[in-house]
Amino acid sequence: MATEETGSFASGPNNNKVDDIRQFSMKEVALHSDHHSCWLVIKDFVYDVTSFVSEHPGGWEMIMERAGTDATNPFEGKGHSDDALKLLAGFKIGQLIRSERLEKG
Numbered sequence: 001m002a003t004e005e006t007g008s009f010a011s012g013p014n015n016n017k018v019d020d021i022r023q024f025s026m027k028e029v030a031l032h033s034d035h036h037s038c039w040l041v042i043k044d045f046v047y048d049v050t051s052f053v054s055e056h057p058g059g060w061e062m063i064m065e066r067a068g069t070d071a072t073n074p075f076e077g078k079g080h081s082d083d084a085l086k087l088l089a090g091f092k093i094g095q096l097i098r099s100e101r102l103e104k105g
């Protein structure tokens, strides 16, 4: 299971340790919805994937149509590999504000 390396990706006990990272509201995330600045929320964390959009093996459209939104379901629904999760971890810029998290942790 991809636990340790991607521990901060998974919702779980680790969430308590990352409260010092930047906090964003969905309203702020929604401002980043084009190729100049493309943010995604996946499992309550915020990722700036701007530089990755054109590299995405699944095509840029897949990401751009979710830009500025919560892409947890499409991201997980596709069943990304562990490598994809590691890649994703490198784009993390923050976390949703507590009141907007699915996992209130």
Ligand code: HEM
Binding pocket: 040, 049, 052, 056, 057, 058, 059, 062, 063, 066, 071, 074, 075, 078, 079, 080, 081, 082, 083, 084, 087, 088, 091
């Ligand atoms: C916005 C939601 C996303 C959707 C709907 C999506 C969808 C897909 C699809 C359909 C493929 C399959 C391409 C193929 O085999 O022809 C794919 C592959 C891939 N995606 Fe995404 N993707 C999303 C976001 C991301 C993000 C944010 C990352 C990483 C930063 C990522 C990394 C990858 C990688 C590395 C692959 C290659 C296969 C793998 O390692 O799983 N994707 N994606």
